[in-house]
Amino acid sequence: MGFIYSQLFVTPTYPTTSCAGQTIIVTGSNTGLGKEAARHFVRLGAAKVILAVRNTAAGEKAKEDILGSNTKVKSSNVVEVWHLDHADYASVKAFADRATTELERIDVLLLNAGVADDKFLSSNGHERMVDINVISTFYLAFLILPRLQATAKRFGIRPRLTVVTSEVHGFSKFPERNESSIFAALQNPDAKNMSERYPTSKLLEVLVVREIAPKLHGVTLNMLNPGLCHSELSRDSGMMLEVIKFFLARSTEVGSRTLVAGAMAGEESHGTYMSDGIVADEHLSPFVRSEEGKKAQEKVWTELKGVLEGMEEGVTEGLRCMTEGSGNGTDAGLYASTGISYAS
Ligand SMILES: NC(=O)c1ccc[n+]([C@@H]2O[C@H](COP(=O)([O-])OP(=O)(O)OC[C@H]3O[C@@H](n4cnc5c(N)ncnc54)[C@H](OP(=O)(O)O)[C@@H]3O)[C@@H](O)[C@H]2O)c1
Incomplete structure (x- = not known):
């Protein structure tokens, strides 16, 4: 009922907070919610908006479209299109290296890129939704975290x-x-219930954010629910979802306001779930808020940490460095303990 109420009767607030001077990265921003969020950031005066996309031709088109609708922008250099493919870890690494080298500051890393498949597809040896939505997303987050932390220190802000x-x-x-x-x-190709996999990938994101946020200082880590929105996400999801969307979905622009709200939120949003553009942990599922959810959250993070460290040793150190006390060190053997095969 809460879902239907939000879809029909709640309109997230039109963003008006200035982004002047800020450098903002939006992944998956050639289309959908990411593109509309990028359009808002440009309108709100961001110094630089990076469209991080796997298809740079589509990214250039999005850039043109965004600049065309923001005629007050003085320089077209405000928007840059950079290549980023979550399905290719080398591309994620190259993107992060470039961001760290070329960007003087990073105020926002908006992790928006995602896929919703209706069948088992593989990428990097994992099921694709788990890989793109979860593993690559947090790989990128950890690669860029040191830059966010440096920005915090140097400019006295909270990225x-x-x-x-x-x-x-x-x-x-x-x-x-x-x-x-x-x-x-999750990487077993004989998995029967693929209709649950996209929700599972989003649950994994929620669990990881809740587990690592208390260990992270100086940077605000939050997560958000945009609501059901028109976009290209459900291109493979069939007629039923299209019908539901026809009656209930928000426009892409209205949905994107929730991304801007998350990206501009203050410390009070740290570790929280935002819905309709406001902090709303009470809208997390009962499982996530339960003791069992807490246990699952610890297990998911231990395993994901193992996967990420298997890809690049030390990549999650940024979290450890920002941890108060010394009890969060790397456990010997932890990374070998997951029993998972890793793509090199
Ligand atoms: N729309 C909704 O109702 C809804 C509701 C809740 C949450 N969300 C979440 O919102 C986010 C944005 O989705 P959307 O609805 O705007 O869908 P969308 O229109 O399909 O946009 C998804 C974006 O992610 C990009 N992407 C996909 N795979 C990628 C990869 N391997 N590397 C880099 N980028 C990749 C897509 O690029 P291509 O164009 O090249 O495919 C596209 O730019 C997703 O995380 C989704 O789970 C959406």
Whole structure:
């Protein structure tokens, strides 16, 4: 009922907070919610908006479109199109290296890129939604985290690391949490219930944010639910969803306001779930808020940390460095303990 009420009767506030002087990265911004959020950031005076896209030709078109609708922008250099493919870890790494080298500051990393498949597809040896929506997303987050931390220190600000998740996190029963390795279970191509996989990928995002946020200082990490919105996400999801969207979905622009709200939110949003553009942890699923959810969250993070460290040793150090005390060190053998095969 809360979902239908929000869709029909709540319109997230039109963004008006100035982004002057800020450098903002939006992943998956050649189309959909990411593109509309980027359009807002440009209108709100951001110094630089990086469209991080896997298809740079589509990114250039989006740039043209955004600049065309923001005629007051003085220089077309405000928007830059950079290549980023979540399905290629080398591309994620190259993107992060470039961002670290070329950008003097990063105020916002808006992690929006995502896929919703209706069948089992693989990327980097993992099921694709788990890989693109979760593994690559947090790989990029950790690669860029040191730059966010440096920005915080140098400019005396609190950069934001914002993950676009979804209320469908509550649709997953997540039976894989009872397996000895969650990520190994999720990469089994014989998985029967693929209709739950997109919700599971969004649940994993929620669990990881909740687990790591208390360990992270100086940077605001939050997550948000944009609501059901028109975009290209459901291109493979069939007629039923199209009908539901026809009656209930927000326009892409209205949905994108929730991304801007997350990206501009203050410290009060740290570790929280935002919905309709405001902090709304009470809208997290009962499972996420339960003791069982907390246990699952710890297990998911231990495993994901293992996967990320297997890809690049030390990549999650940024989290450890920002941790108060010394109890969060790297456990010997942890990374080998997940029983998962890693792509090199
Ligand atoms: N629309 C909704 O109702 C809704 C609701 C809740 C949450 N969300 C979340 O909102 C986010 C944005 O989705 P959207 O609705 O705007 O969908 P969309 O229109 O399909 O946009 C998704 C974006 O992600 C990019 N992307 C996909 N795979 C990628 C990869 N391997 N590397 C880099 N970028 C990649 C897409 O690029 P291409 O154009 O090249 O494919 C596109 O730019 C997603 O995280 C989604 O889960 C959406």
